[in-house]
Amino acid sequence: MRTIAHTTNPGGSDMKARLIGIVVVLLAVSATAACGGGGNSSSGSSASSKTLTYWASNQGTSLENDKAVLTPELAKFEKQTGVKVDLQVIGWPDLLNKILGATTSGQGPDVLNIGNTWAASLQATGAFMPYDAKALTAIGGQDKFVPTAFDTGGAPGMTPTSVPLYGLVYGLYYNKKMFADAGLQPPTTWQELVAAAVKLTDPAKKQYGMVLEGASYTESVHFAFIFGRQNGGQPFDAAGNPTFTSAGMVNGVKQYVDLLGKDKVVNPSNVQYKNGPESPGDFAKGKAAMLMSQMNADNTLQADGMKSSEYGVVAIPAPSPLPAGGKDIASFVAGINLSIFKNTKNQDAALKFVKFMTSPEEQAILDKPFTALPVVKGGTVNFTDNKAEAATFALVLATMSEPLPRIAAESAFETNVGAAVNGLLAQAATGKAVSTSDIKAALQQAQDKMAAAGL
């Protein structure tokens, strides 16, 4: 009687041959996978003192573009010093996670870019080299930096673990034609701003006075800080305790949320915008007359077809008269800093690299493609050909900006307060009025979260 093995599997040896074939293919492919993987690329601090590993953040139009911009400069550096730089450009979604991985494992780059709001938190990890007096001299001295930018390097009173590389600040963009047609001048006080916005708002024509990135918690917390300071508030007191519910902070948040809720100069749909280019996009298409943004909005505006001559930039105004204790600041000091890993094996080369990147020549070369301000005194402001705009931004960085709280719990501050403000904006967008007590309650909750987490 014929048994099963034969009837259902007539090609027994055929099957074996097929199996062997599959195994061979698998091994071949696995071999491809194994080699050419991490062999030649950055596997942490290189043993040779002639190579540096550098993690750059994305500052330009794409990661590939950033690489194209930086590679000739790195070649220049190699020619000058004989040190080769192994470049990795890392996108923003991954950068903090990778820094975290490097901090945890001790396996990371020699030099890296960091967002300057992370400076105090990263300093607290102890994994980064402090720029003591000797190091500062090696990179050209503390004095060469713009003081407001240099202050972002770490917590106050402690030796900084990062130095500024690119400077960024907020400005108030306005549509020249829309203003001229309505006979308006760019605002110098907050009240003028609101009045202009009201005049330029016509929901029937889908035109609004102001556009906001309403679902971005980072934008929300930035403005909560800026307007809070304008109104005399401080997010943290001298001892480092959160004071979000102080009158100044509450009024600052109210100033921002009222744009949508009370003044109604913002399209409620803006509370869905969270990726960054939506609000410049609306501004470029003439759907909004004003935009509060960092200067890299220039690239987005021009990519969307708006010419540099069609918009002007002034400093974001403060209420007039300035409330008690208020400061006339127009921005916080945003930007990118350079840090060196403590366990780098090439400290001298790393310091040389930092000196190179923060030299006035390199600043002038890199600020243009990366749309940034120089962080060194007397640097050329060339990110735009529009002289008035350049002058405004440079002035804001030098005299009208403050760093965000330089505390280790800074990111918790950002998420908690940012989320609270987003919630208030959403409330206003759905038509419910946002009162001062609503704001106070939301900020109280954010404050309690900070305390409860033991931060």
Add this chain to the structure above:
Amino acid sequence: MPVTTTPTSRSAGTVPPVHRRRPDWNRRTPYLLILAAILLELLIHIVPMLAGIWMSFIKLNQFFIANWSKAPGAGLGNYKIAVDFSTPIGRALLHSFTVTCLYTLIVVGLSWLFGMSAAAVLQRGFRGRGGLRTMFLVPYSLPIYAGVITWSFMLQRDNGLVNHVLVSDLHLLDHPPFWLIGNNAFVSVAVVALWRSWPFAFLMIMAGMQSIPDEVYEAAATDGANVWKQLRYITLGALRPVNVVLLLMLFLWTFNDFNTPFVLFGPTPPDSADLMSIHIYDNSFVNWNFGLGAAMSVLLLLFLLVVTGAYLLIANRRSRRA
């Protein structure tokens, strides 16, 4: 499960010698078979998970992340913060938990229903069946990032397709509502998750249905059972083992789903869509408070263990009765 062999399947008179040879091999075989799986699971899953559990008992934040062994012990401190419902953190965790439970039940239930329906109607071969099946699998084959972004375009209040159809074309609503903020955000994230999840259920159920021989259906048909009865008594019964696995896994994965809400809302979602995975992410990676994030994860793990245990107990008891 007792092994039954019908005597007619063996040649008369021959005794199979296989079982007498190498009895030790038989006892060692299962362990050898699972060896590779065990080693890999230990390396990639178990040891890191144990490390994660340990993280919940120490104060692991930005001050100690570079040197875990120096982190001060927190005992049950992190857990106390997580479950203290009088503080905003505890309240938020509880709220996130209920939202996630509701979300998971809806998404898993509907995914299974849709998958089952599609598999049932595509069971009988007809021309173009392969094409239809592939079409249904498309959402599963598209990268998550692009799929969720597309939905976020569709759900925009002013320019999105959903509101355009609902308001301008079908006139079902007077004013376009917000889908990405407020209470509707829950519906949005559930629909997007369902869009990706039901094709997977469809695939698994479809594969499971292939092992039901046609004769069983034919026998039932000659007995007078129509398609619905066949579905209910034959298909569902035969699919039991597959469904048990599928439903539980879908439940666990949906509960822990990170990509869908993160791509849709970022790290700070609206309250109605505050899912546990984002919640834990906020309290670990974003706020640098890994001890607290780990404690929340362990609590989640305990809850899911209890649910799974109860589920399997009920499932096994039912199958024994059947």
Add this chain to the structure above:
Amino acid sequence: MHEPRSFRVFRVVVVAGLGLFTLVPLYVMVTSALKPLGDVQGDFRWWPTHPTLRPFVDIWSTVPLARYFINSLVVCLVATAFSVLIAIFAAYAVSRYRFRGRRAFIGTVLSTQMFPGILFLLPLFLIFVNIDKQLGFTFLYQTRVGLIVTYLTFSLPFSIWMLASYLDGIPRDLDEAAKVDGCRALGALFRVVLPAARPGVIAVAVYAFMTAWGELLFASQMTNDATKTLAIGLQNYSTQINVYWNQVMAASLVVSVPVVVGFLLLQKYLVAGLTAGAVK
């Protein structure tokens, strides 16, 4: 074939409804890929006012898509192959043998699905780095091998459990009859049982592949420029200056074509298994 009218109506409703649900977002994706960037988030149109194929050209230069594509293919195919193989062995053991520790094995393997991935990201990263330190060369850190090992393990729990359930449904008569013919346990597995379980194996292979294909978190942590996969590559169309939505959509469509073609080709294996009539 008794098909009452109610069932035929049901079929139409299901196919139409689910078809729409599936295809409408796909349509939005395709039209977004054909729009210039400014129009993507502009006023709603059923059909783009200025359709262009430019995004399909730009995707290759904005991001080194070809390299990421190959990385993803290699990593996912190898991970899938090994994962399915290991899962088959383990599932066979779980289904056919009542060994001591069977329950503990299943339970442990299942419990790995209950832990959020973000929590064991850092510990796993640390383990890889330390292994490399012990070995003295880069084997796991930022390599494709590291990703392959990670991904193949990720899909093991479901694959093992699903395959075991599937194998449970295949009568033991098959194994016994194969053994009568002189096959040892493994021979019975490969020659007889597996062909009967082919749809289940295919389904599990698809799952393993897709899990690896779309994984983002571990890929972002464990790769560098040379070994980055598609999932991260797609994210990199979102830059500091702009988010190239049209290119994201175009790239997603382009990289999904082989996957969908693969599905189409696999359809013929997802047919009734060989259990029917095997034991006669």
